[in-house]
Amino acid sequence: MKADQRCVMTGTHFINGDAACCEGALSAGARFAAGYPITPSTEIVERFAARAPQVGGLFIQMEDELASSIAIQGMVWGGQKSFTVTSGPGYSLMMEHIGLAAISETPCVFVDVQRGGPSTGLPTLPAQGDMMQARFGSHGDYVTIAICPNSPQECYDLTVKCFNLAEKFRVPVMFMMDECVGHMTEKVVIPPAEEIDLYPRRHASKPPGEFQLFEAGEELVPEMAHAGEGYKLYVTGLTHDKRGYPALNPAAQRELVGRLFEKIRRAQDELTMVEAEGLEDADVVVVSYGITSRVAQKAIQAARDKGLKVGKLRLICVWPFPEKLIRELAGKVKALVMPELNMGQVVLELERCAGGQCKVIGVPHPGGTVHKPVEILEAIERGAR
Amino acid sequence: MSTTELHVHNPVEDLLRQDRVPTIWCPGCGIGTTVNSFAHALLGQQINLQKTAIVSGIGCSGRVSGYMNLDSFHTTHGRAIPFATGLKLANPELTVIVYSGDGDLTSIGGNHLIHAARRNMDIMVVCVNNMIYAMTGGQAAATTPGASNSTTTPYGAFEPELNMAQLVDAAGACFVARWTAFHVMQLERTMAKALKKKGFRFIEILSPCPTYYQRKNNMGDALAAMVDYKKRSKIKNGCPTWETALEPGGEIVVGEFVDREREDYLTRMRRQLGSHYSEFPPQPEEQESEGCEKEC
Ligand SMILES: Cc1ncc(C[n+]2csc(CCOP(=O)(O)OP(=O)(O)O)c2C)c(N)n1
Ligand code: SF4
Ligand SMILES: [Mg+2]
Numbered sequence: 001m002k003a004d005q006r007c008v009m010t011g012t013h014f015i016n017g018d019a020a021c022c023e024g025a026l027s028a029g030a031r032f033a034a035g036y037p038i039t040p041s042t043e044i045v046e047r048f049a050a051r052a053p054q055v056g057g058l059f060i061q062m063e064d065e066l067a068s069s070i071a072i073q074g075m076v077w078g079g080q081k082s083f084t085v086t087s088g089p090g091y092s093l094m095m096e097h098i099g100l101a102a103i104s105e106t107p108c109v110f111v112d113v114q115r116g117g118p119s120t121g122l123p124t125l126p127a128q129g130d131m132m133q134a135r136f137g138s139h140g141d142y143v144t145i146a147i148c149p150n151s152p153q154e155c156y157d158l159t160v161k162c163f164n165l166a167e168k169f170r171v172p173v174m175f176m177m178d179e180c181v182g183h184m185t186e187k188v189v190i191p192p193a194e195e196i197d198l199y200p201r202r203h204a205s206k207p208p209g210e211f212q213l214f215e216a217g218e219e220l221v222p223e224m225a226h227a228g229e230g231y232k233l234y235v236t237g238l239t240h241d242k243r244g245y246p247a248l249n250p251a252a253q254r255e256l257v258g259r260l261f262e263k264i265r266r267a268q269d270e271l272t273m274v275e276a277e278g279l280e281d282a283d284v285v286v287v288s289y290g291i292t293s294r295v296a297q298k299a300i301q302a303a304r305d306k307g308l309k310v311g312k313l314r315l316i317c318v319w320p321f322p323e324k325l326i327r328e329l330a331g332k333v334k335a336l337v338m339p340e341l342n343m344g345q346v347v348l349e350l351e352r353c354a355g356g357q358c359k360v361i362g363v364p365h366p367g368g369t370v371h372k373p374v375e376i377l378e379a380i381e382r383g384a385r
Numbered sequence: 386m387s388t389t390e391l392h393v394h395n396p397v398e399d400l401l402r403q404d405r406v407p408t409i410w411c412p413g414c415g416i417g418t419t420v421n422s423f424a425h426a427l428l429g430q431q432i433n434l435q436k437t438a439i440v441s442g443i444g445c446s447g448r449v450s451g452y453m454n455l456d457s458f459h460t461t462h463g464r465a466i467p468f469a470t471g472l473k474l475a476n477p478e479l480t481v482i483v484y485s486g487d488g489d490l491t492s493i494g495g496n497h498l499i500h501a502a503r504r505n506m507d508i509m510v511v512c513v514n515n516m517i518y519a520m521t522g523g524q525a526a527a528t529t530p531g532a533s534n535s536t537t538t539p540y541g542a543f544e545p546e547l548n549m550a551q552l553v554d555a556a557g558a559c560f561v562a563r564w565t566a567f568h569v570m571q572l573e574r575t576m577a578k579a580l581k582k583k584g585f586r587f588i589e590i591l592s593p594c595p596t597y598y599q600r601k602n603n604m605g606d607a608l609a610a611m612v613d614y615k616k617r618s619k620i621k622n623g624c625p626t627w628e629t630a631l632e633p634g635g636e637i638v639v640g641e642f643v644d645r646e647r648e649d650y651l652t653r654m655r656r657q658l659g660s661h662y663s664e665f666p667p668q669p670e671e672q673e674s675e676g677c678e679k680e681c
Contacts, residue, residue, distance in 0.1 A: 006665070031665065032475055034467075053658050056665025060474060063500040067467035070460060074440075074471025077458065078479065082471070100461055227438040227456040227472055228479050234402075234451060236459035237443075245405065246451065246459075 001200040003027050003160075005193035007055050013188045017155035017181040018043035020188045021085075021111060022051065024159025027196055030081040030109070031057025034071035036064055036090060039123045040179040041113035044085045065090040069097035073106045077235060079226035081163060081201075083109035087179075088117045091130055091137075099138030100237045101172035102260060105214070105222060107201070109162045111175040113182040114341075116367040126179035127367025128290055128341035134174040135319045141257050143264045145271060146174040146319035148290040152186045158316070164199040165271075169263060170221050176318065178341065180291040180370060204231065213244040214256075220263035264320055272325055273317035282311030283334045284383040287326075287350060289315040291370055292339050299339075299376035308384050321349045330354035335383025339363035339376045359383055397424040400434070402454050409448055413607030415566035415592030416446055416513055420453075422569050423484070423511065426576035437480040440469040442494060444520040445594075446486035446513035453484075463494030466501045469508045477651055480580070481507070487514040488526040491549055495527070498549075502556035502585045507649040509579050509586040512549060515594035523597030530633035534601045546631060549589050554626040554643050559584035561626060561643035565591040567614040568639060575641055584649040591637060 007026045015023075022044045025033070031052055035045040049059040057080075062068040068084045075082035086094060091112045101108055114130050116122025130137075134146040145165050149155045155177060162173040204211045204225040213233055216222040225231040234244035239256055241247040264271070275293075279285060284303070288296040293314040303310045313329070315322065330336060335358055338347040347362035354360050361379045365371050401424065410416050427434065434455060441450035443462035450457040456479075460468045465483045473481045483490075490498050490512045501508065517535060518524040525535040527547040534541060554561050560582050564572040572590060579586040593599055593610035604610060614637065621629075622640040629638040648656070655662060 006663075032471075034471060053662045056663050058474060058654065060470070062467060062470075063496050066464060067470075067497055067500075070464045071467045071471035071474075073460075074458075074468040074473075075475040076471075077456075078472040078475025080475040082475070096461055097464070226476070227458075228436045228476055230435045231456070232402075232454055233456045233458075235457070236451065237461055238459065 001198045003193040003196035003198055004029065007031070008190060008193040008196065010190050010192045013190065014185060015152060015188050016043065016183055016185045017149065017152040017177060018113065018183065019047050020152040020155035021159045021175070021177065022047040023190060024156040025083055025109070025163065026051060026055065027190065028081065028160045028163035029198055030083050030163060031055050032072070032075045032080045032082040033059045033084060034062050034068040034075070034082070035059070035085045036062055036068050038087045038090045040115055040182050041085045041087045041111065043182070044111060044113070065093035066097065069094035069110070070100065072108050073097065073101055073104070076106050076108050077227055077233070079228070083111060085111040085113070087113045087115045088121060088130065089119065091133065095133070095137040098144065098172050099140060099142060102138065102142035102144065103237055103256070104235050105170040105224070106172065107166035107170050109159070109166055109173050109175055111177065114176060114178040122368050124179065125368045126291060126341060126370065128176070128178055128292065129345070129367060131176065131318060131340070131342065132345045134176055141261070143261055144171055144174055144319060145169065145264070145317065146176050147273070147317055148176045148315065149181055150290055150293045150314065151181060152184060152188045155181060156188050156190060160196060164197070167199040167201055168221070169267065170202065170224070171264065174319070176290065178291050208232065212242045214240060215242045216259060216263070220259050220266065268320060268324065271317050271320050272322040274322060274325065275312070275314040275316060277312045279311040279313065279329065281309055283309045284337060284380050285311040285313050285329060285333050286337045286339070286376065286380065287313045287315065288339055289318050289346070292341055295371045295373055296339055296376055298373035299380060302373060302377050303380045308380060310380055318346060321353065323353050326350060326353035327355065330357040333358050335359035335361055337361045337363065337376065337379045337383050339365065339371050339379070341365050341367045341370065396428055397421060400424040400427060400454050401452055405452050408452055410445060411596045413593065413595040414445070415515065415594070415607070415610070416449065418566045418569060419511070419513055419572065419590045419592060420449055422572040423576055425573045426580060429577050430580050432480050432580060436478055437482070438472055439482045439484055440465045440472065441483070442485040442489035444486035444489050444518070446484065446515070447489055447520070449484040463489050463492070464497065465489065466494060466497040466508070466510065470501060470506050473506060473508055474651070481509070483508055483510040485512065486519070487512055487516065487528040487549070488518045491547055491552070492527045498553065499556045502553045502558040502587070504650045505557055505559060505584045505647050507583050507585070507651060510588070511576070512587070512589045513592045514549070514589050515592045515598055517594055517598040519594045519597050523601055530631065532633045533598070536601070548626070548630045549587070550629050550642055551626040553587045557585070557647065558587045558643060559645050559647045560586035562587070562641040563589040563591070563629065563639050565614040565618055565637060565639060566593060567611045567618070584647055
């Protein structure tokens with residue numbers, strides 16, 4: 001299915017990452033959104049509030065992020081594509097409904113433009129401190145997908161991707177921007193609608209009566225129907241059976257939670273989304289994501305200028321973590337270096353996957369600004385020794 | 386005669402998910418009684434049940450959505466209203482009903498209640514007020530009459546009870562009513578009326594919880610609760626909501642308190658947007674593409 005040209009602002013633009021994210025959502029077919037203002041994410045919904053009515057959609061500013069994060073799920077079960085947008089403190093409030101989206105398999109997108117924390121922290125300054133929250137923030141066991149852009153262009157392209165992944169796997173997808181990419185203004189090229197592929201909603205292929213809302217086929221992803229279509233849906237945040245009826249027993253729990261994990265685990269290869277360069281003969285590989293990858297680029301260049309063999313691995317999809325790729329890579333290099341704008345979050349996963357095969361050197365940073373390239377360079381040099 | 390022939394079909398059965406019966410509710414619980422009135426009200430209307438959705442939060446009362454043979458959404462504690470808001474906005478054709486408990490709607494979800502009323506969101510909210518957190522075992526709610534006993538207020542609550550009718554009236558609800566589980570006929574009529582109205586509608590129903598509230602406060606069984614409701618209630622339609630407070634042991638003012646006309650959220654949105662709003666057919670791929678005006 002192709003994007004609808006009425007929603008796509010085809011052309012070359014000079015806009016910031018927040019604006020690009022908004023356009024990405026519109027291109028992806030999201031005409032409905034709910035949110036609550038918070039820096040540095042607000043520009044996304046401000047733009048959306050202006051754009052949505054032009055395409056028969058709307059933005060509703062809810063009373064808080066708890067409301068926003070569940071209103072979008074009402075919108076999805078009402079037949080629309082929808083998303084919400086927030087930063088740090090708001091993201092914390094949304095956690096319960098990320099869990100609801102996971103268990104009810106509601107396809108939707110949560111955009112978190114990360115800022116310094118904890119708590120109110122640094123409202124207008126960057127960080128990448130919500131990465132573990134994106135993976136484990138809601139209670140209980142579930143998996144999500146988390147995508148990190150490093151430019152306004154990617155804020156556009158990857159927002160479309162997030163919606164497609166949400167529909168394909170029926171999971172809440174976390175779009176983990178940061179203040180820098182959100183507020184950075186660069187050239188953004190929006191392609192013609194006919195070049196934008198959209199993953200259509202997995203709509204019920206059976207009529208009411210024959211259709212079971214949580215019966216999953218081969219791919220382990222069930223089809224869905226919407227309210228008002230005659231299916232008499234039963235959607236609950238309780239552990240449920242194939243009909244959607246509460247089933248409060250260990251067997252149902254095992255089947256449901258097992259499937260929620262397995263549907264993503266199986267797609268690990270497809271969800272390994274990286275930008276790699278110079279890995280073949282590298283002694284040290286810098287693994288990074290989001291804005292930090294652009295600082296890392298400088299450090300990599302400086303290290304190469306000094307004659308070191310350094311590779312670059314940028315994680316575009318951070319969760320699920322590209323476990324297989326890292327395991328293989330760790331067997332070939334002396335060290336993996338991971339700078340991130342937090343005190344060491346994703347590096348824990350890197351270490352786990354490297355499994356002691358090579359050195360893993362984190363370059364922590366509490367946020368507020370980006371790393372200095374020299375901090376990363378020093379880590380590369382340590383790794384090369 | 387076989388037993389099947391003997392079975393007298395109760396029209397309400399069609400509105401219930403028969404495969405979910407028996408319910409989790411205790412004998413004597415008032416929630417089922419309210420559902421009976423609700424089902425009759427729905428049946429008496431010309432509303433399309435295929436296009437009717439029911440949304441609940443969490444609690445004994447929050448289980449109502451799951452027993453109704455409608456599109457049922459059992460969401461999170463306190464958040465039925467924002468879910469319902471999203472549902473209604475996404476598909477304005479739907480009749481959306483929120484059915485939940487006092488704790489759910491007024492404590493944890495109190496902010497959503499206020500703002501949905503203020504927006505005049507076109508949803509009908511039914512609140513089963515058993516004056517307690519029943520599902521979790523009888524803790525105090527914002528609606529627990531001050532002196533009552535609960536598991537978390539063994540010396541009685543040190544705070545006064547909330548008057549929901551006054552709250553939603555002040556916030557802008559266009560219809561506000563209160564009955565008790567004793568007033569089944571009145572309740573059905575009020576629900577029928579509210580179903581036909583557009584905008585934010587709120588119906589509170591005092592309902593016995595013999596397992597926790599009645600027992601903890603030595604108020605006897607469900608029957609005793611009914612006798613109590615009958616004795617203490619006074620019908621005062623149109624009563625100003627500030628005169629409807631539920632004081633412990635005092636008069637229970639019931640009736641339809643507010644019935645006013647106010648433009649609902651979506652109507653106002655369309656009106657204000659005027660030509661800025663472009664209708665968008667739900668399934669774009671089936672429509673001929675008309676190209677794009679404006680800058681998009
Ligand atoms: C966020 C959250 N907090 C607490 C709970 C536990 N909990 C479940 S039901 C409930 C109270 C429900 O009370 P009410 O809405 O009055 O419904 P009732 O059971 O009395 O019908 C609570 C506190 C929960 N499920 N979620
Ligand atoms: S605990 Fe109280 S409210 Fe819950 S089902 Fe039993 S009687 Fe009803
Ligand atoms: Mg209660």
